[in-house]
Amino acid sequence: MAxxxxxxxxxxxxxxxxxxxxxxxxxxxxxxxxxxxxxSGKSLRSPLWWAGFILTIAAIFLQRMASQQAGGL
Known part of the structure; x- marks a missing residue:
């Protein structure tokens, strides 16, 4: 991918x-x-919070991949 x-x-x-x-x-x-x-066991770390965490980690990973590909061109 470009x-x-x-x-x-x-x-x-x-x-x-x-x-x-x-x-x-x-x-x-x-x-x-x-x-x-x-x-109570309720906190801000709901399933939505974890989804945000995973999406953010994926975004960082893709950003690093993009910067490595751009640097190699």
Whole structure:
């Protein structure tokens, strides 16, 4: 895949990952989600948070691949 394409895919994954990270926080700040009760087992590390984490790692990996391919040209 061309480095420019990898950069665009990495950017898309990074934006999606940031959205997944930010959504639970924005919900709590706006008051739409219940506040965390200590010891309840609920935290900001929901499945959505983990999805954001994985998408961000994938974006970093693709960005590094793109930069290595661009440097080799």
């Amino acid at each position: 480095p420019e394409t990898l950069n665009m895919v990495a950017l898309g994954l990074g934006i999606a990952g940031f959205g997944c990270f930010a959504w639970p926080i924005l919900q709590r700040l706006s008051g739409k989600a219940a506040p965390e009760v200590p010891g």
